[in-house]
Amino acid sequence: MYKMVVADLDETLISMDRTISQRNIDAIKKAAEMGVKFVPATGRGYNSVHDTLKQLGLYQKEGQYTISYNGGAITENKDEKLLYFQGITFEEAEALYKYGLRYDDLCLHVYTPDRVWVKNFFPEEVEYLACRQPCTEIFDDNIDFLKGKDIVKAIYMNTDYEYLKRIQAEITDLTKDMDVSFSSNRYMEFNRKGVSKGAGLQRLCDITGIDISETIAVGDNYNDLSMIKAAGLGVGVANTVEAMKKECDFITEADCDHGAIAEVIEKFIFNAQ
Numbered sequence: 001m002y003k004m005v006v007a008d009l010d011e012t013l014i015s016m017d018r019t020i021s022q023r024n025i026d027a028i029k030k031a032a033e034m035g036v037k038f039v040p041a042t043g044r045g046y047n048s049v050h051d052t053l054k055q056l057g058l059y060q061k062e063g064q065y066t067i068s069y070n071g072g073a074i075t076e077n078k079d080e081k082l083l084y085f086q087g088i089t090f091e092e093a094e095a096l097y098k099y100g101l102r103y104d105d106l107c108l109h110v111y112t113p114d115r116v117w118v119k120n121f122f123p124e125e126v127e128y129l130a131c132r133q134p135c136t137e138i139f140d141d142n143i144d145f146l147k148g149k150d151i152v153k154a155i156y157m158n159t160d161y162e163y164l165k166r167i168q169a170e171i172t173d174l175t176k177d178m179d180v181s182f183s184s185n186r187y188m189e190f191n192r193k194g195v196s197k198g199a200g201l202q203r204l205c206d207i208t209g210i211d212i213s214e215t216i217a218v219g220d221n222y223n224d225l226s227m228i229k230a231a232g233l234g235v236g237v238a239n240t241v242e243a244m245k246k247e248c249d250f251i252t253e254a255d256c257d258h259g260a261i262a263e264v265i266e267k268f269i270f271n272a273q
Helices: 021-035 052-057 090-100 124-127 162-172 197-208 224-232 242-247 260-270
Strands: 002-008 037-040 064-069 072-076 081-085 108-111 113-118 134-136 153-159 178-183 187-193 215-219 235-237
Touching: 002 260, 021 037, 021 052, 021 260, 037 052, 064 197, 072 197, 081 197, 090 108, 108 187, 113 124, 124 215, 162 178, 162 187, 178 224, 187 215, 197 224, 215 224, 215 260, 224 235, 224 242, 235 242
Parallel strands: 002 037, 002 215, 037 064, 113 134, 215 235
Antiparallel strands: 064 072, 072 081, 108 113, 108 153, 153 187, 178 187
């Protein structure tokens, strides 16, 4: 029996309209009652998922966990106990920030544990991030005010994936000690090398004593691929990036708007009993 379900949030568990279907909520709560751990795995920070955890009945729950910042942090939900943290250096974040300023059409994010600092905060990005996580706009061409603070990751945002891939090829000297991933059809994300959702899943298995073969990982985009490939069962939802589907063990019939997570739980946990 699978003992842990690890799921991406945006465009996987959470619908395009930023709600969670009742079908998903009911399935997750029932699975938790059976002793199955449900673990959100997100590129966002832990402080941005409180409302989601409350909806799922997992907020402040002992023995339930959240993987955030693409694996850069692992938190036990009870008392928000930080079990693991790994970020990037100020110098790395500064170099990425200054390089990104060369492009007028890039929105730049720098993440500290409790906030996202955003340069070139385009209206479409303001709308996309609304209600997702706390953000503060940057107007300076430097981030000196972040010296001495923990920095989790940085992001370049543009909705043209091929454009971001071309920029990635230009900055390999800046990212040699980083893991670079893509998410939400708009982000190129920069984490410390060795930090990924897949590595976060393995670390959480080590913490909980659950064998990784007893886990299911569900996602929709490239920053989910490492955990999809690492888990005992790797699942892509119906709206998964097309080129990534061949890497998954199973593709749901439902998309993020129609209870894809519930479909996984019903098929591989409830029906497996």
